[in-house]
Structure formats: C-alpha cells, structure tokens
Amino acid sequence: MFEIDKWQEIYSTVRKNKLRTFLTGFSVAWGIFMLIILLGSGAGLENGVKEQFKGGATNGVWISSGITSIQYKGLKIGRPIKFTNEDYKSIKTTVSGPDRISARLFLGNNLISYKNEYGSFFLSPCHPDYGFIKEVSMIQGRFLNNIDITEFRKVAVIGEKVKTALFKGTDTVAMGKYIKINGVLFKVVGIFRDFSRNDDEQKRVYIPISTAQRVFQGENVINQISFTTGDASSAEADLMIQKSRALLSKLHTFDVDDNRAVNIWNKNEEVRKFQALFAGIRMFIWIIGIGTIVAGVVGVSNIMMIVVKERTKEIGIRKSLGATPWSIVALIMQEAIIITSFAGYIGLVLGVGLLELISKKVPASEFFRNPEADFSIAVMATVLLVFAGAIAGFFPAMRAAKVKPVEALRDE
Amino acid sequence: MIKIKQIHKSYVTGQNSLHVLKGIDLEIGAGEMISIMGASGSGKSTLLNILGILDDYDSGEYLLNGLFINKLSERKSAHLRNQMIGFVFQSFNLVSFKNAMENVALPLYYQNVPRKKRNLIAMEYLERMGLQEWAHHLPNELSGGQKQRVAIARALIGKPKVILADEPTGALDSKTSLEVMDILQEINSTGITVIIVTHEHDIAMRTKKTIRITDGNITEIVVN
Numbered sequence: 001m002f003e004i005d006k007w008q009e010i011y012s013t014v015r016k017n018k019l020r021t022f023l024t025g026f027s028v029a030w031g032i033f034m035l036i037i038l039l040g041s042g043a044g045l046e047n048g049v050k051e052q053f054k055g056g057a058t059n060g061v062w063i064s065s066g067i068t069s070i071q072y073k074g075l076k077i078g079r080p081i082k083f084t085n086e087d088y089k090s091i092k093t094t095v096s097g098p099d100r101i102s103a104r105l106f107l108g109n110n111l112i113s114y115k116n117e118y119g120s121f122f123l124s125p126c127h128p129d130y131g132f133i134k135e136v137s138m139i140q141g142r143f144l145n146n147i148d149i150t151e152f153r154k155v156a157v158i159g160e161k162v163k164t165a166l167f168k169g170t171d172t173v174a175m176g177k178y179i180k181i182n183g184v185l186f187k188v189v190g191i192f193r194d195f196s197r198n199d200d201e202q203k204r205v206y207i208p209i210s211t212a213q214r215v216f217q218g219e220n221v222i223n224q225i226s227f228t229t230g231d232a233s234s235a236e237a238d239l240m241i242q243k244s245r246a247l248l249s250k251l252h253t254f255d256v257d258d259n260r261a262v263n264i265w266n267k268n269e270e271v272r273k274f275q276a277l278f279a280g281i282r283m284f285i286w287i288i289g290i291g292t293i294v295a296g297v298v299g300v301s302n303i304m305m306i307v308v309k310e311r312t313k314e315i316g317i318r319k320s321l322g323a324t325p326w327s328i329v330a331l332i333m334q335e336a337i338i339i340t341s342f343a344g345y346i347g348l349v350l351g352v353g354l355l356e357l358i359s360k361k362v363p364a365s366e367f368f369r370n371p372e373a374d375f376s377i378a379v380m381a382t383v384l385l386v387f388a389g390a391i392a393g394f395f396p397a398m399r400a401a402k403v404k405p406v407e408a409l410r411d412e
Numbered sequence: 413m414i415k416i417k418q419i420h421k422s423y424v425t426g427q428n429s430l431h432v433l434k435g436i437d438l439e440i441g442a443g444e445m446i447s448i449m450g451a452s453g454s455g456k457s458t459l460l461n462i463l464g465i466l467d468d469y470d471s472g473e474y475l476l477n478g479l480f481i482n483k484l485s486e487r488k489s490a491h492l493r494n495q496m497i498g499f500v501f502q503s504f505n506l507v508s509f510k511n512a513m514e515n516v517a518l519p520l521y522y523q524n525v526p527r528k529k530r531n532l533i534a535m536e537y538l539e540r541m542g543l544q545e546w547a548h549h550l551p552n553e554l555s556g557g558q559k560q561r562v563a564i565a566r567a568l569i570g571k572p573k574v575i576l577a578d579e580p581t582g583a584l585d586s587k588t589s590l591e592v593m594d595i596l597q598e599i600n601s602t603g604i605t606v607i608i609v610t611h612e613h614d615i616a617m618r619t620k621k622t623i624r625i626t627d628g629n630i631t632e633i634v635v636n
Contacts, residue, residue, distance in 0.1 A: 005527055009521065013509070016509040017509055316505075317507055317518075318518070321494065321566070321570075322495070322570070323490055324487045
C-alpha cells in the first residue's frame, strides 16, 4: 500500500490537477487558519487582561480608610476615619480566614539617596506578609521579617529600579549598604522585582511599618489593611470582608453600609468578573471555531464527491486496464488524505506564523498581548478535517470502484 | 482461445427488461482476426463487453483461454483483463491528464512494474507506433489517429492474448482508419487474437472472418 510508485502516481495526479487539488486543500487550510487566528485572538485578549492582574495575589483584599458619607449615631458626614495598629490587630485576631495580613502606611514619595546618587521613590512601610500579598519576587536578599518589626530595625527592601538608580558606576553592590531615607540611614537587606505592569511599583522601597511609625510619624496610625483569603471560596472571602467591615464600623462608629468610610478593593471580585467575561468569549470562539470546522468539513466533502464524479471515466479506464476496486479506492483516499493533511499543515503554519508576526510587531497593549493558539487543538482540528475528507471521499470512491467498468466508460 | 455457449444478457431498467443477447454461440481460435457487425442496438458492443469481462452475462458459458468466466470477483476479473485483454475504444479513453507515454505505461502500473522500467517499455511501444516524438504530449494535443495509436500501444503493452476493439475507426477519417487497420493487422500477424466491432463494411472486409449479429442472434458468419 505504501510503495513509492503509488506515491509517485498520486503526486503526478495531484500535480496535473492543480485546480482540483487547490479547491480540496483550500477549505481545509482556510478552516485551520481561521481556527488558529480565532483561538489566538481569544488567548491574546485573555493574556492582555490577565497581565493587568499581575503584581498582587488574585485573592488579595485591600481595605483603606476614607471619609464617612452617611450620618450615623449623630455623627456628621465627612468625618475622616483613621485606622491604627489596634485595627490591624483586631482584624488579625477576630476575623478568621485571612491567610496573610499586613498593615500599610502611606508616606508618599520620599527623597532617598546613596552617596551622591538620589531620587524620589515611593516609601511603603508594611508588615512582612505584604511581600506575599503583593507577590514580589526577591532577586537578592530577603523581604522584611518579624524581627524587623519587633526590633524597629532600620532595614529596607528596594525595587530593582531603585537599585539601578542609586547604585551606579563602580559601586553597584546594594546589599548591606546604607541608603538615606529622609535623612535617616536604612540598611538594604533585599532587592525585589514586581511583575505588575505599573512601572511605579518597581520604584518602591519597603521598610518595617513599626520603624516607619516611630521614625517618620510618631504615632500609631495606619492607612490600609490588606490580607489574602487563602483557599477560601468567593463566598467565604466575602464573609471575611463583611466581618472586617462590621468590626471596623463598630470600632470607628460608622454605618456598616457606608462605602466611603472604608474603601474595600477585592481583587478576586475583579478577577471573577473577567473570568466570567472570558468564559463567555471562549464559548463564543468555540462556537465560531466549530462552525468554521463544520464549514471546512462540508467543503471537503463536497469537493471529494465532485472529484469522484469527475473521475468516473478515469476510474473506468483504469479498471479496464486491470485496476482492482481496492486500488481505485486507495488511490482516491490517499490522494484526499495527502492533500488535506498538507493543506491543514499549511493552514497551521500560516495561522501560527501570523500570530507570531502579530505578537512581534504589534506592541502589547492593555487588552492584547501574546496571541497564542493551543497547538494540540489545531492539530486535532486538522486531523478531524483530514478524517472528514477521507470519509467524504470513501463512500463515493467505494461506489465508483464498484461500478462496472462498462458503465463508467459509457458516459461521454 | 474464446468459447461461448448460449450466452444470454438482459438489461433491466425499472419495470422494463431488454433482452440484448439471445443465446450466442461462438468459437474464436488463437490468432484469429474477426469482425463483429450489426446495426446499433443489435448487441454487438454488449457481446464485446462480455468478452472483455467488462460486463456480466445472465446465463450460458464463457471460456477464455480455457478459463471459465462467470461472476468473477472484481479483483480476479481486473487481473484477467490486465493479463489477457487489450482494449481499443472508439473514443480512445485515454487519461486526459497523463501524457502519451504515461497512458501507454498505465497497464504496467497495475502489474507493479517500476516506473522507470515501464516508461522505458512504453517508449518502445510508442516507437513501434511511430509516436516517440509525441510521448510527452497530452491526449488533447494529439490528432484522432495519434490518439488511437497511443490507445493501441497501451492495449499491447500488457502482452495480451486478445485485442478487443470497439469501433476503433469510428471517430477517424478514412485515411487514418486504414492506417489503424494496418496496425491491427500487423498485431494479428504476431499471433494475437483481434476482435473488432464495427459497422463499416470495408473495415470488416480487412478481417479474416465477419460475424453478423441481428437482434441478439448471430445470423451469419462470413469468411472474407
């Protein structure tokens, strides 16, 4: 069945019937090409939005203090709420569920210098758990630890970009060096990288919140409490948020429903929204993709039936010269399989090529980056089309092979 | 070579049955050259198709070279056609997308002769037909006479025992008809049995024996 001669026979037939070959192959190549572009665009869209969520645990919750907007127990609107270390401690001890928890103090941009190099960087005092909540990755040294907090150590964990800005020339080693933050010396104990798309988050300096309160503030105020919800379900996470809110409203005497007294940002909720959106988009893509494949299958079947019809006379001639029915079926089927496989491969290459070109030439935007197609799906679709073409060719080929040569030769 | 006894053949189309061959008895020896004549619808082509194992018959007996031919498997009959019989048709029946050489070589493809070898043999046969210069032309670039000579070369390449020609000159002018008949006579002189279906009297006259069929019966056998 696989002698070289048979392949040569098929090759010569294919070569001399270019239009027929093209038509058979085109619907397959086009179907696969479209499927890949479709899958790739969907993936690009999804990757683009996913990128937005980088730099911070997807199960993170950030609670910031705000200003009251509802009258409550005779207290007027517009009263600022101030969180303190006590709030952090009560949430940590009374609300069950949070996995990692940290308080944060907002000190804004500060002048930070090392020897003659200086710059303005965002100072972010926090607890050690914030490293997990923000998902920073350490490239050197360590993040803050509990001893830093309890002993009010003057240590700093600096962003990669802070390091390159301050440590230049011959003095490029940052670890263990002392940098000056608002005139106070802090020892660099770690350098981190943040995968957030926001460039500013690379230009941060994390210091122990206890030290910051003592050195720069002189009180126990904090601006934000954030925690991760661990493996909790979304309902459980909502419950944690609800409990935290109720606790804070009791401690600071504001209406539980006052959304502006505390601002709560639940990242998981945003992620869920987009997940629902992408589930929809993905379904849409699948429906269109399956439609494309079905159109391809119909196209291939159609052409195969026409091909067999067109070749009836040739089949009659071949039979009169001694072709067995099986050799006729094999000839048509092998030709169909070769054409559709090859065309499918071309569609695959063109589709993947275009996606590659797009991801290289088109700059990644907020909503589109790295279009990529699931290769196994594309290969499966090709196999499906090849199979469909073979099946579509098989029955007419069987019929044609069974026809008595005299009947096949008769028409003209 | 060919022995048929009481061959009957009907074509059934829906309710109607057309009795085409009504008990044909015929014996053709090896190396004979005979013509079958008759009006259209007389059954002469049907008889030729049965002789060529292109069609079945309903009852009777057909012995080809001592082999009983009846309701053979497609595989077996394909093999027999390939080994024993060469066909020449009125409409040439060349494969349109193959050139002359490839058309001639086609029977050898089904004998599993390697491509190079069969193309070489095909060239030999084309040379015998005086067509070596046309070997790489497609059928639609050839004249009717040339096409028929290609078809004859193709019929001969499998070294058949019998050549069956169905109106081989039907689509040719008188001059090329004569040329084709010369070739067929020459083939017969090498010992191959030649059976020609025709309705042209002067073509029939070039064969050694003419069998006349009327309404599905042999009515006359004339030795020319």
